[in-house]
Amino acid sequence: MNMIKLKEETGDPALLSLEEAKAEAKGEAKAGAEAGPENGPRPWEDLFGHQPVLREETLSALEVRPDGLYVDATLGGGGISRGILERLGPDGRLLALDLDPEPLEWAAEWGRGDPRLMLQRANFRDLKKILQKLSLGPADGLVADLGLSSRQFLTAGRGFSFKRSGPLDMRIDPDSSVTAADMVNGLDQVTLAKIIYEYGGDFHARRLARLIVERRGDKPFETTDELAALALRVGSGRGRHRLHPATRLFMALRMAVNHETRSLAGLLSDARGCLREGGRLLVISFQSEEDRLVKELFKGTEGGFKAIWKKSVTPSQEELGRNPRSRSARLRGGIALPVGEC
Numbered sequence: 001m002n003m004i005k006l007k008e009e010t011g012d013p014a015l016l017s018l019e020e021a022k023a024e025a026k027g028e029a030k031a032g033a034e035a036g037p038e039n040g041p042r043p044w045e046d047l048f049g050h051q052p053v054l055r056e057e058t059l060s061a062l063e064v065r066p067d068g069l070y071v072d073a074t075l076g077g078g079g080i081s082r083g084i085l086e087r088l089g090p091d092g093r094l095l096a097l098d099l100d101p102e103p104l105e106w107a108a109e110w111g112r113g114d115p116r117l118m119l120q121r122a123n124f125r126d127l128k129k130i131l132q133k134l135s136l137g138p139a140d141g142l143v144a145d146l147g148l149s150s151r152q153f154l155t156a157g158r159g160f161s162f163k164r165s166g167p168l169d170m171r172i173d174p175d176s177s178v179t180a181a182d183m184v185n186g187l188d189q190v191t192l193a194k195i196i197y198e199y200g201g202d203f204h205a206r207r208l209a210r211l212i213v214e215r216r217g218d219k220p221f222e223t224t225d226e227l228a229a230l231a232l233r234v235g236s237g238r239g240r241h242r243l244h245p246a247t248r249l250f251m252a253l254r255m256a257v258n259h260e261t262r263s264l265a266g267l268l269s270d271a272r273g274c275l276r277e278g279g280r281l282l283v284i285s286f287q288s289e290e291d292r293l294v295k296e297l298f299k300g301t302e303g304g305f306k307a308i309w310k311k312s313v314t315p316s317q318e319e320l321g322r323n324p325r326s327r328s329a330r331l332r333g334g335i336a337l338p339v340g341e342c
């Protein structure tokens, strides 16, 4: 199978831009149809540059009913959405959300002409309102694959990765007002330390916050490189799998810029009301605080769900080998209980 990676905005000319990949995909889809079914459909998620994590486990636990209504709260490259569409019959429907316009633009291409697919640019914490606005009843299943797609990480201009030289931005929704640079240059030292510790779990949080405040007095931070260089001054991480010192700092800032924990808490608190009895909620998280919130929802029956698994599902050795990004992923799921039993 011909894999296409997208051009990083650092300008590797060997890779394709989104526009180029789309153009190529159109040609390829045509070529694929001509080549016959033995070649299988083109994996659009590969074109987007994102390999969905725990995809088969998620789709199989969702137990898609052919005529059901499903919600993919985090469309991204569409790997999960496409899996749901493949399992749906002609009367099934899928509502897919993303806060970032690019995945929706992409899905408008790969999903063109499929009347079962509804796309909405929205924050998943507003799902209940969106279902009401679209006059859609409670759903049969809801999936949230949290965090970012590889496409977002790899695009230097988005500023998510300390490995890519770019502006210190980190907004998932490019129309939101506060960037990572605004936070790093504007927050007081105590707040910065709190964010770095709470969202990043970084034991160097206080030292990092002090260094940031000292350094920005000379010149405000503008780029990912400047912040990554500062993080290097606090040493090389702990543990068996040593992380780059900027890893946790960047994750913490991204979570703060996008209010990620607050959005997840909103989604989880409304999830039962968005599902019919017996409907399934599947959440893949990559960060311990997020996993804690999901675990809490499925503990006992008070959250309105019966847990599908006692423990979280983690990637197989095969998946870890194929996709190292999956190493921190945890999948949890629940089945919506009758309202009286919650």
Ligand SMILES: C[S@@+](CC[C@H](N)C(=O)[O-])C[C@H]1O[C@@H](n2cnc3c(N)ncnc32)[C@H](O)[C@@H]1O
Pocket (backbone or CB within 6 Å): 045, 050, 051, 052, 053, 073, 074, 075, 076, 077, 078, 079, 080, 081, 097, 098, 099, 100, 103, 122, 123, 124, 125, 145, 146, 147, 148, 149, 172, 263
């Ligand atoms: C890990 S990716 C999803 C990948 C997708 N499941 C796939 O198979 O390609 C997460 C996506 O969720 C989106 N996202 C993050 N926070 C969001 C939020 N609060 N509301 C809606 N979308 C969000 C991101 O923009 C990103 O596209």
